[in-house]
Amino acid sequence: MNSLLGKKIILGLTGGIAIYKSAYLLRRLCSDYGADVQVVMTKSALEFMSPVIFETFSGKKVISEMFPKELSGTRHVDLPVEADMVLVAPATANILAKAAHGISDDLLSAIILVAGNKTVFAPAMNVNMLENPATIENIRILKERSYDFIDSEEGELACNTSGKGRLADEYKILEIVESKLAGNKLLDGKNVIVTAGPTREYIDPVRFISNRSSGKMGYAVAAEAVKQGARVTLISGPTNLATPFGVEKISIESANDLQKTLLDNNDNVDYLFMVAAVEDLCPLEFSKDKIKKNNIPEKIDLKLAPDIVSAFRKLNPQTCIIGFSVEMENGKRRSIEKMKSKNLDYIVWNDPSKKGVAFETETNEVTVFSAKGMETFLKKDTKRNIAQGIIKLIKNN
Ligand code: C5P
Numbered sequence: 001m002n003s004l005l006g007k008k009i010i011l012g013l014t015g016g017i018a019i020y021k022s023a024y025l026l027r028r029l030c031s032d033y034g035a036d037v038q039v040v041m042t043k044s045a046l047e048f049m050s051p052v053i054f055e056t057f058s059g060k061k062v063i064s065e066m067f068p069k070e071l072s073g074t075r076h077v078d079l080p081v082e083a084d085m086v087l088v089a090p091a092t093a094n095i096l097a098k099a100a101h102g103i104s105d106d107l108l109s110a111i112i113l114v115a116g117n118k119t120v121f122a123p124a125m126n127v128n129m130l131e132n133p134a135t136i137e138n139i140r141i142l143k144e145r146s147y148d149f150i151d152s153e154e155g156e157l158a159c160n161t162s163g164k165g166r167l168a169d170e171y172k173i174l175e176i177v178e179s180k181l182a183g184n185k186l187l188d189g190k191n192v193i194v195t196a197g198p199t200r201e202y203i204d205p206v207r208f209i210s211n212r213s214s215g216k217m218g219y220a221v222a223a224e225a226v227k228q229g230a231r232v233t234l235i236s237g238p239t240n241l242a243t244p245f246g247v248e249k250i251s252i253e254s255a256n257d258l259q260k261t262l263l264d265n266n267d268n269v270d271y272l273f274m275v276a277a278v279e280d281l282c283p284l285e286f287s288k289d290k291i292k293k294n295n296i297p298e299k300i301d302l303k304l305a306p307d308i309v310s311a312f313r314k315l316n317p318q319t320c321i322i323g324f325s326v327e328m329e330n331g332k333r334r335s336i337e338k339m340k341s342k343n344l345d346y347i348v349w350n351d352p353s354k355k356g357v358a359f360e361t362e363t364n365e366v367t368v369f370s371a372k373g374m375e376t377f378l379k380k381d382t383k384r385n386i387a388q389g390i391i392k393l394i395k396n397n
Contacts, residue, residue, distance in 0.1 A: 004035040005033065006034060007036065007085070007181050008036050008038070008085075009177070011026055011058075012095070012111070013042065013090070014088065015047060016090040016091075018166070019045055021167050022090065023054065025174070026039065029174070030057055030058055037060075039054040039055075041062055041108075076110040077110075083118065085119075086111060086115040086119040086120070088120070088122065089150070091123045093125050096123060098112075099119070099138075117145065120176065120180065124166060125165050127157060130152065130163075131164070141242065144219065145242060147245070148180060152165050152168060153167075187229050190229070190230045192270060192271045192273065194233070195218060195235045195262065196218020196219055197237030198212070198239075198277050199252070199254050199305070201255065202254065204286070204291045205289075209282070215239030217387070220383035221387040221391075222234040225271075225387075225391065226245065228391055230270075232248065234248070234250070236251055237252060237253065237276060258276060263311065269319045272319050272322070274308075274321060281302050282305050309323055309342050309344065321346075322347070323338065323348070326358055327350075327351065328353045346368060346393075347368070349367045350365075351365075363383065364380070365379055368390060368394075374397045376397075
């Protein structure tokens with residue numbers, strides 16, 4: 001049986017030339033897969049194509065008005081709540097901008113806002129629009145919030161140029177829609193804690209010791225774990241990142257805060273992803289007042305931060321713990337030693353001497369080791385795809 005049979009899908013059509021391909025996509029969804037599809041068209045989509053063709057294939061009236069005269073009520077809320085998926089294909093730069101910024105000034109954008117990450121976007125547009133920093137940023141925001149994308153492809157574009165921006169191939173769209181609705185999620189119903197970002201070890205109320213961690217890897221793990229069906233608590237040091245959709249976030253600052261928060265939340269944790277870059281250098285003393293310039297000491301005495309993951313392990317022998325190490329020289333040996341001494345199940349080794357790896361970057365490249373002897377290299381990719389690779393590995397090894 002196919003996983004789309006009887007599934008309620010809202011097919012959102014926006015005003016791009018690729019809309020003609022969506023007629024065939026709709027036909028496949030309804031006739032070949034037996035999905036129950038409601039088509040929603042924006043005003044500009046209606047300029048490109050008549051709704052008649054979509055009504056014929058879906059067997060339902062196409063809707064586009066937020067407040068139709070013949071209807072009262074809240075269908076912009078009811079429809080997405082009942083739907084299994086909202087598929088926006090083609091998705092224009094405009095609908096992505098609205099979704100990224102919570103604008104809901106027509107029926108489709110309101111539906112997307114209600115549906116959250118049930119929504120899948122298949123962008124299609126002119127290459128300049130796609131590569132405009134505004135669109136790049138909007139797509140980044142949406143991906144960070146766990147929205148799924150079926151990325152557009154390279155090729156001839158309607159505007160007589162070629163480049164990226166063609167609507168993804170219909171087979172690819174159908175494959176992704178099917179796998180998203182198939183429901184075989186890797187962390188279904190699991191309780192997951194992810195720690196992320198740096199910690200700050202204060203010298204006085206305005207000065208602290210910290211490190212270069214941006215939190216991007218930890219946030220990507222949290223977003224991916226939600227997508228894989230987990231209940232996720234993200235304990236995060238200071239970052240500039242938006243909280244991924246569906247994640248419960250607790251903000252902390254110091255290593256001591258992190259330890260306390262983690263140990264306060266240690267009931268029934270199935271997986272702990274210890275991605276946080278705990279700052280090991282802690283000032284021995286904290287001055288309650290800002291230290292005056294003429295009183296700045298020549299040396300600051302330091303102590304080591306508590307070893308948080310080891311403290312957690314002692315209390316939670318059953319939790320699967322994934323540590324993250326940042327090591328350059330002898331990185332493999334040192335990471336494996338760390339995994340053993342901290343009693344971790346896995347360790348993910350990042351080598352920041354390589355370009356585009358570890359701190360502050362959008363990409364990463366890691367080697368994952370398990371206590372049972374597995375060693376797997378995950379080649380350079382977005383942090384989100386690396387997060388997915390790590391979760392797959394720990395589920396299968
Ligand atoms: O900093 P280090 O390379 O030792 O970190 C290895 C693992 O141990 C990481 O998962 C990190 O979050 C964790 N850690 C910790 N407490 C510390 C230092 C690191 O739990 N004080």
